[in-house]
Amino acid sequence: MLTFYHAPMSRSGRVHWLLRELDVPFETVRCDIPRQDGSGARDPRNPHPDGKVPALAHDGALITESAAILLYLTDLFPDRQLGIATGEQGRGAYLTWLFWYGAVVEPVYILDVLGVADHPVAQASFRGRDAVAARLIAALDGREWLMGDRFTAADILLCSPYLYFPDATPDHPTARDWIRRCTAREAYLTAMEHD
């Protein structure tokens, strides 16, 4: 059984979306979390070591970190074709998108909000918003999804910051059309409705 620790309107929304895409049985534990406005608190039912969401429990294993959970799930259900399986062409690119998100994209946007994205150390380590946008736009040029013809969890993860912070969306029709395609998916709309 899959147990999903979730707080609506948070990073766990992308795991919720993937679970709906996969269309597999799962149990949801809706967790309270401390929110930026001072509301909320750590939920004792949440097994995440930092009290955060998302977290996923499966067969005695606890998986945390959005990208790790998405990869775990798409590997667990390869028949659903929402990831790129080991041995399949494109596996390297798929892993690259997922890891690039956590290692570069989130830090870039957080540094930007903090107003220090132009610091030479930030630039040397992560580049910046323009580089993130350029890489996405180049990858999507003439393609429907990041992995080409197949919608994958990489699209869920990489489009997620723009769903929460629309103003950060790269100002380019290729990016805007991709986000529109992502948010038109039935599973996304179902997840939103449940939240």
Ligand SMILES: N[C@@H](CCC(=O)N[C@@H](CS)C(=O)NCC(=O)O)C(=O)O
């Ligand atoms: N890198 C983590 C970040 C998880 C994260 O920061 N989640 C936020 C919700 S958006 C949270 O649970 N915050 C509660 C807290 O900081 O205690 C991931 O992507 O899974």
